[in-house]
Amino acid sequence: MSSAATPATDPDHLWSVTEHLEDILATVHPLEPIELQLLDAQGCVLVEDVTVPLSLPPFDNSSMDGYAVRVADIAGASEEFPAVLTVVGDVAAGQAEQVQVGPGEAARIMTGAPLPPGAEAVVPVEWTDGGLGEGPVSGMRARSASPEGATGQVAVHRAAEARAHVRAKGSDVKAGDRALAAGTILGPPQIALLAAIGRASVRVRPRPRVVVLSTGSELIPPGGELATGQIYDSNSFALTAAARDAGAIAYRVGAVADDAETLRSTIDDQLVRADLVVTTGGVSVGAYDVVKEALESVGDEDEEGAGIEFRKLAMQPGKPQGFGTIGPDHIPLLALPGNPVSSYVSFEIFVRPAIRTLMGLTDVHRPTVTATLDAPKALTSPAGRRQYLRGSYAEGRVTPVGGAGSHLVAALAQADALIVIPEGVESAEPGTEVEVVLLG
Amino acid sequence: MSSAATPATDPDHLWSVTEHLEDILATVHPLEPIELQLLDAQGCVLVEDVTVPLSLPPFDNSSMDGYAVRVADIAGASEEFPAVLTVVGDVAAGQAEQVQVGPGEAARIMTGAPLPPGAEAVVPVEWTDGGLGEGPVSGMRARSASPEGATGQVAVHRAAEARAHVRAKGSDVKAGDRALAAGTILGPPQIALLAAIGRASVRVRPRPRVVVLSTGSELIPPGGELATGQIYDSNSFALTAAARDAGAIAYRVGAVADDAETLRSTIDDQLVRADLVVTTGGVSVGAYDVVKEALESVGDEDEEGAGIEFRKLAMQPGKPQGFGTIGPDHIPLLALPGNPVSSYVSFEIFVRPAIRTLMGLTDVHRPTVTATLDAPKALTSPAGRRQYLRGSYAEGRVTPVGGAGSHLVAALAQADALIVIPEGVESAEPGTEVEVVLLG
Structure with missing residues (x-):
């Protein structure tokens, strides 16, 4: 997208959500791989x-704690007529010394330990007397307390086939797979x-590094005291959290006052650690819309693909939007509107897919479902705009939460879905099917 | 749960998955709150x-970039017969100086700026000539480039009702809500x-701090060279990642050799940063099962609720399990079996709910659904055991991935679900309904 190549000469032209998203995703590319x-x-x-x-496993090994034996030695063994074998030692996992199992012999073996040379199968310790000369046991005595368990005799009460309780080398994965x-x-x-x-x-x-900054001289950080006309900065917090939720490493720069030079130098400073820059506010038609003022002219007309373009979208909330690339490395920048709900909805629709594209994911969008509208009255939507209303979704039904006002952040905090009213629809009746974007 | 209070005197008793999980969740409590x-x-x-x-908003403010006016002054205004008003100044968001709007006057106002005294409504800039004396405009000129926009005259082309384009103080939330x-x-x-x-x-x-350590003298860290009988430690990596995925701050301690004293002192060292300890391996019936050896006797018999109890569960994989509390602060400890698939399934079924309980969540389990079994032949399961098979789930159908072997970590990496074959079922036929735990 280049404002030089395809100038949006008509400032009142309304771009569709789809066009804007396509332009963004055509510009944003997966990050270069790194070794992590x-x-x-x-x-x-x-x-x-x-x-x-x-x-894997790299060697034949035992799947049980028991005794590694030769099959012929235990043929026909029973509790009444056990096969009595000489215990020639322990085979523990990770043990260096080798044990050899000859005729009439058994090695005590632990789960995961290599099947010793000469042995053909493993009998679980529960099929033996554990070397105690009595009935079947339920486990081995700890080696540290009873070292004699690695010696003496063991009575085996059941026969076993060759390879019984042996995990074959390569039975999980084979070299070259x-x-x-x-x-x-x-x-x-x-x-x-x-x-x-x-x-x-x-x-x-790698995870993309996303720099988030809000603009507005009226903004002060939460925790401070509000003077007349001031409000708390919420966008930089919300979008930093949303960027992390999308998978990014997010840096909250905070609020920048409405001064084009300050804004431009703040953004320039941040580019060194940014794979994506997100700003809020200052993109509309006001006389103090400094994001637009500071960034509208950054494009080098001789350079394909550089520059930020500001557009009006056929979207509510979220009509004014800016997008392009900035700086010598052409870092993508999305300039979102400043109303808290507008910026959050814009993030979900445009920034989240951009972040996930940078990550190299192919499934970059939130899941959407069709749901039955559960509302006391019809939802109205301006003609020719795609409207995103906040909703609460459960079991195939969606209920609107709060009103259409883009400043209703309290209602947003109760929502878990966005109800989409398409461009061609001005009224959605209760009981009809609507498209719903599931958040979180 | 106290081994002193309810001693599991029969080492062969099989506890159900449900009993074990209930005991864990009865012992693990939400962490003390902190200010973050x-x-x-x-x-x-x-x-x-x-x-x-x-x-919120803390004051009546404009929802548009436009002009703050008195309603009577613009009654009947049209493009042909505009109401011409004197512009008395700008009202920008966050601006300190006050502007007063008298009869015949207008203040240029920006989105979010307080409605100035005297004004009753806002007309969008698009409904005016923007002070240029020509037709309707699509936006304001930037204040920095054209300061004269805050003075002169403006022609308003449409009437507006009182409160038009004004967001009322408290229309989002009210103090005390x-x-x-x-x-x-x-x-x-x-x-x-x-x-x-x-x-x-x-x-x-807060997020729980989870210390993960694997045990086994055969384990070496990935990246090293394997000697005979050695394998790579995967559990400490898998469970650290799984703990983070569950919401924890996880510390991977790595693999500890099969020596009870080393293990015990390693765990003691880690308790200072642990809200939960997870170990893998060394919990079965072998002679080198050091987790069992090191922790079986840590319980102070005089102290209610202290001590680690080792059990056999009616579960496959995951039969041998240890659970209890350790150290002066009674930190919960879950000792999982060492086979990679056993430890991962045990994590999903027991550790993840424990982590989420520590976080104070009420919905602590993975979602489960009923799905149609898509398999070439019946799935078999030992009588009296709850079996968890790895599966791939999509659109109401689940397909087994790999076999039942607890060492099949390659198959695990292709799975996104666990197929549950209940205790009473020995065979699940293709086409029947099965319970499925959705992972991730």
């Missing part, structure tokens, strides 16, 4: 196929697999 | 009702509201 430590890569998108370097495909989102189970195959770090798209 | 800065409280549970200290109820989870919209009413910090239950 496994736990730092949680929630990130893998950028390459990961191949298994070694088979593809463990995970490029594009996989790394959650706990994927991190489990990567660790299991020995990967300490992986190549992923 | 707004953005640090994201995702936390509010512990008190928050009352609105001041009405309840903004948010105790128990609310703080997402971006709730943070927006708290900031808007001036709250810089709130009283919430």
Whole structure:
């Protein structure tokens, strides 16, 4: 999108939500991959196929605590007529010394320990007398307290087939298999697999760094004392939280006064740590709309794709919007309107998909469902505008919360959905089906 | 739960998953609330009702960029016969100086700026000539470039009723209203509201600090070189990631060798930063099961509720489990089995609800749905055990992924659901309905 290439010469032209979103997503590209430590890569998108370097398990091993035996030695064994074997030692997981199991012999073996040479199967300790010379036992005595358990004799009460209770080398994954495909989102189970195959770090798209700043000389930080005409800055808090919720590393710069030079230099300062800049306020038709004033002319006309374009959208709330790229690295910037509900809805519709595109995700939008409208009267919407009303969704039904006013932040806090009234619809009757965007 | 009060004298007794979970949730209590800065409280549970200290908006203000006027002055105005008013100044948001609007006068006003004394309504700038003496305009000239816009005359082309484009003081919330109820989870919209009413910090239950350690002399960290009989530690990575996913601040301690004394002193060292300790491995019936060995005797028999109890559960995977409290502060500790799939399933079924209970959430479990089993053959399950099989869920149908082996971490990484085969069921036929736990 370049204001030089496709100038929006008519300031009253209304762009559709779809057009604006398409322009944004055509400009924002997935971030360059970096190598991250496994736990730092949680929630990130893998950028390459990961191949298994070694088979898992890497060796035949026991799936039980018991005795490693030769099958012929225990054929026909029963509690009445047990097979009595000589215990030649312990095989514990991670133990260095090797034990060899010969005819008439057994090695006491722990879950996960390698099947020792000579042994063909494992009998669980519960199928034996545990070396105590009495009936079946329910477990082994601790090695530290009873070292003699690794010696003496054991009576085995049941036969077992070859490979019984043995996990074969490579039965989980084999060397050369593809463990995970490029594009996989790394959650706990994927991190489990990567660790299991020995990967300490992986190549992923990093979380985008999003700089959030609000503008307005009337804004003071929460906790302060309000003078006449002042209000608390809520947008920079809300959008920082929303950016984190979308998966970003978000920096809240806070509120900047309505002065174009201050705003421009604040943004310039922040570009070093930004993959995306989000501003609120100052984008409409007022005489103090400094975001528009400061950024409208940043585009280098000789440079394709640089510059911020301000538009009116066929959208309510959220009519005035700015978008483009800024600085020598062409960092994407979204300039949202300043009303709290307008900025929040704009974030959900435009910024969240941009963040998720930067992350390399393919599913960048909130889920939408069709729901039955549960309302005391028809919802009205201005002709030719796509309206987003706050709603509460449950089990296929949606109820409007609060009114259409873009300053109704109290109602927003009770909503968990946006009710979409399309451009061509001026009234949605109770009981009809409406499109609903599910938040959170 | 106290092993002194209700001793599990029969080591072979099988406890149900439900009994074990109930015992855990009866012992784990929500953390004591603390005051957190707004953005640090994201995702936390509010512990008190928050009352609105001041009405929002705090003053009557303009919802448009336009002119603040007296209604009588613009009665009957049209583009052909405009009402021409004297512009007495600008009213910008956050501006200190007051402007008074008298008969025949108008003040240029910006969105969010207080309605000046004398004015009764706002006409949008698009309903005027913007002071340029020509036709209707689409916006104001920037104050910085054209300061004369705050003076001169403006022609208004349409009448407006009293209060038109004015947001009334208190129309969003009124002082004394309840903004948010105790128990609310703080997402971006709730943070927006708290900031808007001036709250810089709130009283919430903090995120629990969860210490994760795996045990096993065979474990080496990913990235290292495997010697014979060694495998990579995956549990400490998987469960740290899973704890973060559940909302915790998780610390990965890593793998501890199978030595009871080392393990006990490692755990003791970590208690200072733990609201919950999770261990993996060493809980079964083997001679080297050091978690059991190190923790079985930590309970002070004179002290109600102290001590770790080890149980066999009617569960697959996940049969051996330990649970109790440890140290002078009675920190809850869950000792999970060491097989990667066992530990992950145990985390989902027992640890995640414990973490969410510590956070003060009431909805602590993963959502479950009923789904049609899509499988080439019947799924079998041992009698009297609740089995959790890995599955892939979509649109009301679930397909098993991989086999029942508890070491199949590769299959786990492809799953997004757990298929539950209840205790009383030994075979689930394709096409029948099964219970499914949705992960993630």
